[in-house]
Amino acid sequence: MGHESTGEQAIFLKDVLVFLFAAGVIVPAFRALKLPAVAGFLIAGILLGPHGLGTFEHLWGPLQFITVSEPEAAAPFAELGILFLLFLLGLELSFRNLWQMKRIVFGAGGMQAILSAVLIGLLLWSFGVPATAAAVVGLALALSSTAIVMQVLTSEHRAAGPAGRTALGVLLFQDILVAPILIFVSFLAPANDADIASSIVRALVEGLIAVVLIVGVGRFVLQYVFRLAARTGGRDFLMALTLFVVIGAAVITASAGLSVALGAFLAGLVLGETEFRHQTEVDLDPFKGLLLGIFFMTVGMSIDLATVVDLAPVVLGGLAGLMILKMVVSWVACRIFAGPAPLATEASLLLAPAGEFAFVVMAAATAAGVVGTGVATPVTAIAGLSMFLIPLTSRIGVQIAKRMKTPASDKMPAQSFAEQEGHVVIAGFGRVGRAIARILDEEHANIVILDRNFQSVQQGRAEGWQISLGDAARKEMLEVSGAAGASLFVVTVDDPVSAERMVRAIRSIRPNVPIFARARDAEHGKTLRQAGASFVIPDAIEAGLQLAGRALEEFGYPVETVRDKLGAERDEAYRKASES
Template sequence: MDGHGYDLLVKDALIFLFAAGVVVPVFRYLRLPAVVGFMLAGVALGPYALGSLTHVQPLLEYVSVSDPEAAAPFAELGILFLLFLLGLEFSFEKLWSLRRAVFGAGGLQSALSAAAIGAVVYFAGLPAEAAIICGLALALSSTAIVMQILIEQKRASRPVGRAALSVLLFQDILVAPILIFVGFMSVGENANVSAALLEAAVKGFLAIALIMLIGRFALRPMFRLAAMMGGRDFLMALTLLTVVGAATITATAGLSLALGAFLAGLLLGETEFKHQTEVDLEPFKGLLLGVFFMTVGMALDLPSLVTRPGLILGGLVALLFVKFLIVFAACRLFAGDRLLALEAAFLLAPAGEFAFVVIAAAGSAGVLDADVSGMLAAVAGLSMLLIPVLGRVGAFAVSRLATREPSGALDADFSELKGHVIIAGFGRVGQAVAHILDTEEADIVALERSVVRLAKERKDGWQVFLGDAARPEILRSAGADGARLFVVTVDDVAAAEAMVRSFRTLRPDVPIVARARDHEHAARLREAGANHVIPDAIESGLQMAGRALAEFGYDAETVRSRLASERDEQYSVALGGA
């Protein structure tokens, strides 16, 4: 590397670190999301803003990024780690439960969006080839930004997060066919597109099969060896090898890098090293993703926006409107209720990072001229900049609609969901249970009989539905057939007993944890089929006794020992006769 190139690399690295360590925290202080902060920093420090003024004031060269392409490899790593960590939070069982949404909602959204956008561009005057490329480029959404927003809000494993991920996963699968199609459009009529697509499908299948084989038979032994021999240093090296290696395998087969990283996360999530890996990678993921978001801001073509604002803003509005309607329809049909579909539509309506890849490939192939490429890039960049804002608008709209229209019945079908927890009653006790389970990424379906409480908790993002958990049809809709645990938190004696009996009739094999008012209520719940009963009176008395002992000067260890002994005795008395 020559001295000048090295100086540029160091200078650009300092600017990226300055943005991450100083500029973005200032935006966060102003209550802007980190994603928006990084993108705005990219716009300001990029080649189309301060970077374009270096010929007027040479000193600006030291505070602007002259070559954003130099950051591309680091930005790509950020996306890989995001998808890898997302894969860690899922499982093959969860992924299989999303198959209908992946191929149904994802397939319908991608096809209709590409066709609709292509048709609009064609009737606006572009040739058919260019119109098809525009449709394919803008049909896909931003995996990096959408999933990062949902992860920050701790909603990636909630219904809207699963729906968004389903659509985005299908879009990732389309990467190879779209790039092949773009390449063949510049070759001519004699090219055998179908043969190339078939070859790509075979390569993709073999790549995924290879990753699965390595993950199933080699990953756990390798991590155990690294843990025994070298501790965290070797584990970090092996984790990086797993992420980059899986991404390289899928990229070699023509699939996206992100898909390989996601599969690697799924496989490692099945091992005992899942939580340690999450902790080790979290800081690196945030910084590298910040670099990616800055490169998105730098790609925003400000000169095109200034010279043709009407055309670009009109294209932006048309893109958001068309994709919003299509995403809403696709998610409503295949992924969930209309409130979920509405919020997903706001998140997925903008374009994604893949648009820049398609635009660049089409420009190199001569299918798109420079003016059209610049306008497309400006529309895509502006739409991505709006994703955090649109996400908040969607969440607000859903909360208002949920408040106005609490459903009179269970308005979503979870009958195919597996491994989740059903909570009957979502008052203070139910919410406390849900908060703790949510930190462990458990899927939760809550049933509540109060319309007022339902509206409030839905507004806060919980998956709560109006329904009586004593009714078998409601329990089936909540996914009783696949539930891992049933928790009853209502304090109504008769209602709680009826709920336990109904669920036990449907699922004799699933544990039931129930809240009881007193000893007598606890005995009745045990008789109805509850495995574990927690009497309010006992726990309240123990907590008060513990506070009293502490006030008398007993140390914490003695208090815990006395309470444990008394708890065992009280529960033996309360539940022994049941």
């Protein structure tokens, strides 16, 4: 037993070294060739896995030292990467923003998942696959890859843009579907005689209890526990508490039969409401990148090249059919529920490939005897290859969407933007307005600008901005800016009277839309909040924070420490300002 244990430890340590070698050497080499990190990890997984160079170990023994012998041992670490990714995405959103996405989550997400599953199942059944197996495979392949899609969007700074938010909404609905799909698979097992109705009702009740528990504890307990850890233990205790929250929320949802990713996402939403959001992002980001890399490598290792070669017509034909079918369905769903054709095109190409849950569903179906290995083997190969294509389909989607948005000539864009939806309206295009526009544009947000200065408008239009000459305090100008479909308004003008009028005008036609406004001082901020602003940023606070940060750097504080302190102080200052 002791010798066996020592041998297993040696294999595990060797596999860890291979993973770290891939992350520290191979993937950076691919990055030097302008290949995305996700694609680099996937290729490394194919090369260094048991189906890659591992197949030649019997020909040359030393290959065992540069290949992964037991990919399943990395599964827990890979799952942690997915948890951190969804947790950090939750930090970026809020419950209010998530509720505003309900049309995308339940409309586009529901239509995409259900219609894709039905069409895939019917197509397989028409080719002779048994009805139950076809239904399960359809459900498995209808799901897309939350981990890879969101990692690609995050690395390309597109997660906050319209296409990123649309993809996230659809993926969230798919995560919710995982539990019912697994219950359905277990019910189809030949030896199972359980009542499917009671099983589904029980799962729904347990899932609702889990979600309420996470949100309730997070809202009423989490902030105070984090403050206690910050006062008594500093960053070490905060890191331990953050890990406890992420994994604990995942365990709660998993116990209720829901996706572990959903639990991590809910934990991020809750913690994002506290002043510890910025420090948590900084602390977890390196772990997320490395652990997600392990996940992507395990996906690459799951692709059996020998199977792909032996079943090439089936695998490649199935891959093409899957991509085309899901792309069309996703495009229609996103076009109906999310926005214009360029957005639908970009999102549909992200959602067309299969996802990591396809492996989970197929493994459960094979173990239950619902799907035979003759069907499961090519299906898993198709799923793995499609996930490998996500970085490529993402880039194709961006290029096609850009061409669809580009006018046929070099004429100035139209003055009216009344038909747009989901965009950000910025009132004022001075230094502050320009800074906000640049940052949002880097995240591929759709921006419409109003300004009263003719020269600023003329210069902005020459630079390619969607900008119109007009006063945002006038309702007719707000209508021109597409106020009816805007998702956010930002008022940046420094004139107190004009800023107040603009906020009141916006609030009069959009009672519930978020309005961010710039204030000269705390008193002006109070006036803007009374006028209807959702969030106010006093110039005095930012000036003080920047001066304090520069002073700390002068005293020798590390840049990261200064950034963390300023982030926490900023959150606290804005909280106090909003209560005054």
